[in-house]
Amino acid sequence: MQTRPTTIAAAALAAVTLLLSGCGSSDGEDLGKDGIAGADTGASASASPSPSASDDDIDRPEIKLPSDVKNVFEGGERRDPVKDAVLADNERMINSIDEAITVDAEEHPALKFYSRENALIAATNYVQSFYEAGTTWTGSTRYYDREVTLSGESAATVTYCGDETESYSKDRKTKKVKKTPGDADDYVSYSARMKKNTEGVWQTTNVVSERGAEKCQP
Template sequence: MRTRTTTAAATALTAAVALLLTGCGGSDSSGGSDSKTSDEIAGADTGPGSAAPSESAAGDGIERPEIKLPSDVENVFEGGTTGDEAKDAVLADNERMINSIDEAITVDAGKHPALKFYSKGDALLAAATYIKSFYDSGTSWAGVTRYYDRDVTLNGTTSATVTYCGDETKSYSKDRKTKQVKRTPGDADDYVSYNARMEKNAQGVWQTVKVSSERGAERCRP
């Protein structure tokens, strides 16, 4: 499995903030991370990959940054439509938030504009810390992560809560330099429960402001 830290346990390090400003693959004066600044994908295949829900076809008039994942990385989202336009918009931006984090982990580019587009506040700082941990350890990930049991609660017109589960039994740690994938059997810890608080900004984007998670959550296990 690929190791995920819980948002509650993540520390908003100064280095993590610098990561947001310079790009995840940028130079880090603190040492321990990859100093490449190329737009090539480090530790991942470079063929066509999966993307977030179509940015150009979103139909909401919002100019969104493209999110492109490597060909060996895939996030599968179940239950993307509810029949409620507002809830569907929340779920769509929740997907984009998740993909933006995984793009920053798996794609060694100078900038990752989608990261700050879909997250802010505590969620953004925690995401930066989490992403930095992969670069510091010289790892990435490959495989498929499934998200399911997704539910939206609207709190007025500009606030919402999303709960969902993640199945990481088919996503694996990958060495960033050698590209070697460490395939391990799935276990109970590969099932993660998430609770995300989201706010709609003036542009109409549902940004994630806080996320908590529980690894090995019983409610998410088959």
């Protein structure tokens, strides 16, 4: 079985459980905003985003992953500008969590920029579990079969699959990589709820996952 844990959805089997699973996690532990610097779980948002907000107006925090870490996002709408914006911020959410895991820094501002509510709490706990275990990850994770369902002007659900067969656990100090053969559990199904805030950012509020999901198998 692959040893690189699932991105934040491994934190919950339902919206309220927030239980973390996978390599180096601490099941049931709620570290809240003290878990990761810059991940204050009280990020504000509104259900009534400004109609004048556009992507060009948004001052986004930079996200930079290490050279040995790569997330590949396949497909997408590419026809509907709203759905495209949702998918783009979903990608940024995933990258923001992986940056917080793989890049040692005093602050990770992108984490709370793209996640809030249950998703931010789960993400903070998930990231902290890597530091407590002395691990990080390396390799490539592929995301595919991505679909967006809109609910009005400021809410959406994104469903997608993740392939972790080429992502591996790495010791934080020794840099030793633990490579194991992939199996069915390395294919994960995700469902992310997202809301648009006053700045026009589609923030993730909750993620539910199913590891070993049949619909994501090759």
